Amino acid sequence: MSPITRRIVQAALYESIAIAVVTPTLALAFSHPPGSAFVLSAVMSTIALAWNYVFNSLFERWEASQAVKGRSLARRIAHGVGFEGGLAIILMPMMAWWLDISLWAAFVADLGLLAFFFVYTVAFTWAFDRIFGLPASAS
Template identity: 70%
Template sequence: MSPRNRRIVQAVLYESVAIAIVTPALGWMFNEPMGSALGLSVAMSTVALTWNYLFNWFFERWEARQVVRGRSLARRVAHGIGFEGGLALLLVPLVAHWLDMSYWNALITDLGLLLFFLVYTMVFTWVFDRVFGLPASALPTPAS
């Protein structure tokens, strides 16, 4: 699979599963109607989908320049933290506006989601790599 297609498939699958998990959780946590929770989930997913594609493009470019290839636990943790940290900067204002709360409360809310998504991101990426294989950027270079 080409790197571009791999990123698109990975991002769409990631966000589809996330919407299915997050919508009922948001509805329950904030006593929001399911329609509102779904709207927020889709809005957050749209932001996250765009960020996912861009972040993975940059991450794979960085990864391709590394001497040590493969995806160690440390590299997966760095990937998860980098992805979720950037996403938090984008989502806190959206959550604050949608749920009519302060930025501080939105940040606290987002931190709860981030804890879940940090683990979800690492597990999802590991499963995705097992099913679809590692990207070319993470494959060992052939011995000369």
């Protein structure tokens, strides 16, 4: 699979699963109608999809320059922290606006999402690599 195709497939699968999990979570946690929670999830997913492509491109460029190849647990954790940390900075203002809450409340709400998505990101990339193989940058 070419690097571009790999990134597109990885991001699309990741975000599809994320929408399926986040929509009911937002609807329940913030007492929003499911339709509103779905739209918010889809908007956040679209932003995350763009960030996923950009971040993974940068990460794989960095990874290719490393002397040690492969994806150790430490490298997978670094990937998860970088991806989720950047995404949190991007999404917090949008969540505050959509949910009509303060930035602090959005930050607190985002912590729950971050906890889930941190584990999800590490597990998903591991499973994706097991199914589709490592990218050229890690081989």
